[in-house]
Amino acid sequence: MLEVSGLTKRFGGFAAVSNVSFRLAEGEILGLIGPNGSGKSTTFNVVAGLYAPTSGSVRFLGEEIGALPPAAVCHRGIARTFQIPRPFRRLSLLENVALAAFYGRGEHPPRAKAWEMAKDALALVKLPTHPAARVDGLGAAGLKKLELARALATQPKVLLADESLGGLDEQEMEQAADMLAMIRRERGVSVVWVEHIMGALMRVVDRCIVLDHGEVIAAGKPQDVARDPRVIEVYLGTDASAVQAVTDARVA
Numbered sequence: 001m002l003e004v005s006g007l008t009k010r011f012g013g014f015a016a017v018s019n020v021s022f023r024l025a026e027g028e029i030l031g032l033i034g035p036n037g038s039g040k041s042t043t044f045n046v047v048a049g050l051y052a053p054t055s056g057s058v059r060f061l062g063e064e065i066g067a068l069p070p071a072a073v074c075h076r077g078i079a080r081t082f083q084i085p086r087p088f089r090r091l092s093l094l095e096n097v098a099l100a101a102f103y104g105r106g107e108h109p110p111r112a113k114a115w116e117m118a119k120d121a122l123a124l125v126k127l128p129t130h131p132a133a134r135v136d137g138l139g140a141a142g143l144k145k146l147e148l149a150r151a152l153a154t155q156p157k158v159l160l161a162d163e164s165l166g167g168l169d170e171q172e173m174e175q176a177a178d179m180l181a182m183i184r185r186e187r188g189v190s191v192v193w194v195e196h197i198m199g200a201l202m203r204v205v206d207r208c209i210v211l212d213h214g215e216v217i218a219a220g221k222p223q224d225v226a227r228d229p230r231v232i233e234v235y236l237g238t239d240a241s242a243v244q245a246v247t248d249a250r251v252a
């Protein structure tokens, strides 16, 4: 569905992403992992149209989309969540998601339909669909769910999920991982899931690729990647929970 080849993104002389290639198959959940600053969000930002690639290509369903602006990418069926949620705080939950439903497709759906799509997306992520439900009072887990609902309301074929586990406790992380698996199952959405910690992600992804300093250092099935000496080296000393995840995966 999605094919990124030889993708490089430079900021001045600094290569945030260097010659990165990966493919996402239909119905797949692909994990994109790597320590902080390894180029994960930048990769998303290029795919989603926020930045044009310095070089390389992004193809979606056979079409080159590397030069398209964000709205056009979304209209083609690629939705993304942001690492740092920034909802419209004065709007209700439902209004936040209805905006995505209304503007996220090339053609605006009828308004009544947009409300339906928004309720549907909220229900899928298990947030209240009542028109009076507010953004205020949502904790980290609720805000991450709202990000997912806003992305899903655009009826994507591909979901780019950036750090869905950030700021969550252990139990919330497991629930968030299950939710991405459920979204794939219920909606047939293919997912690229970015995370700097491996933990809960490793259980759910079909394959993962590992970035370090903007380069792909490993790719394959989660259990193989977790045993890869370069991956272990990159994670040792950067993130204690990742070391634990590597250890757990080796035991498994």
Ligand code: ADP
Pocket (backbone or CB within 6 Å): 011, 016, 034, 035, 036, 037, 038, 039, 040, 041, 042, 043
């Ligand atoms: P990750 O999401 O893996 O934590 P990022 O893709 O956000 O990493 O960042 C990769 C590197 O690129 C970091 O060193 C970051 O400081 C740098 N970077 C990201 N965006 C910009 C930008 N707009 N301008 C300059 N440097 C950037």
Ligand code: MG
Pocket (backbone or CB within 6 Å): 040, 041, 042, 083, 163
């Ligand atoms: Mg990031």
